[in-house]
Amino acid sequence: xxxxxxxxxxxxxxxxxxxxxALAAGLAKLMKKEKKPxxxxxxxxxxxxxxxxxxxxxxxxxxxxxxxxHTAVSGAHTGDVSPAMLADLGCKxxxxxHSERRTDHGEKDALVKAKAEAAxxxxxxxxxxxxxxxxxxxxxxxxxxxRRQVRGSLPDGADAKNTVIAYxxxxxxxxxxxxxxxxxxxxxxxIRATLAGLIGGEADKMRILYGGSMKPGNAGELMAQxxxxxxxxxxxxxxxxxxxxxxxxx
Ligand code: PEP
Numbered sequence: 001x002x003x004x005x006x007x008x009x010x011x012x013x014x015x016x017x018x019x020x021x022a023l024a025a026g027l028a029k030l031m032k033k034e035k036k037p038x039x040x041x042x043x044x045x046x047x048x049x050x051x052x053x054x055x056x057x058x059x060x061x062x063x064x065x066x067x068x069x070h071t072a073v074s075g076a077h078t079g080d081v082s083p084a085m086l087a088d089l090g091c092k093x094x095x096x097x098h099s100e101r102r103t104d105h106g107e108k109d110a111l112v113k114a115k116a117e118a119a120x121x122x123x124x125x126x127x128x129x130x131x132x133x134x135x136x137x138x139x140x141x142x143x144x145x146x147r148r149q150v151r152g153s154l155p156d157g158a159d160a161k162n163t164v165i166a167y168x169x170x171x172x173x174x175x176x177x178x179x180x181x182x183x184x185x186x187x188x189x190x191i192r193a194t195l196a197g198l199i200g201g202e203a204d205k206m207r208i209l210y211g212g213s214m215k216p217g218n219a220g221e222l223m224a225q226x227x228x229x230x231x232x233x234x235x236x237x238x239x240x241x242x243x244x245x246x247x248x249x250x
Pocket of ligand 1 (some may be wrong): 010048086168172174175211212213214232233235236
């Protein structure tokens, strides 16, 4: 089953106006030169930069996404942003259930699922993140944790068009430690098998991204694995050359 790789940049809480514009414009310039990109490219800036980034990537084919969104369309939720607002700004995707949100904001699977269902209803595609901590890996719980998170966070009505899964071992995020291609493939294959139990044949079409210290130097061998369909990239998404280098290794 041919799945088009998705190269997604998670800028996290980084960048002022000029940085966001420069990064987006640098990527747009390179993308415009690509005749037939072998990958889909997505950048997810912090909220205040979304408008500018949408403007800067216009005509390049690069898509823009949010890093989180609420379960409600509008209302009394101070500091939150609804999926309808992201869609209105021109976003096509939203990242949900990132381990930093699970840790910093206590987000649990049921909330991630509800957010994903609201985002899909607003017309966004969702990137649902799962992944084990180092302690869980050391206790031999890797497969069980990822299975549980996929089962608990997958939105009702998920299909390959509206949902992407990102496997991000928490111990590899921002640490410089990367899962080996074999370690990553083992979990990706398990996630696909879990998806097959939930959504049948659609699991074969659904993209599963790897995330965790992906760089130009290790992206090629990770993405060569049969069940790895792209990357969710943090640190290396903040430099045009690094992010582009990862995309080109598809
Ligand atoms: C992430 O936060 O989604 C991530 C994968 O970060 P990094 O690439 O910096 O490990």
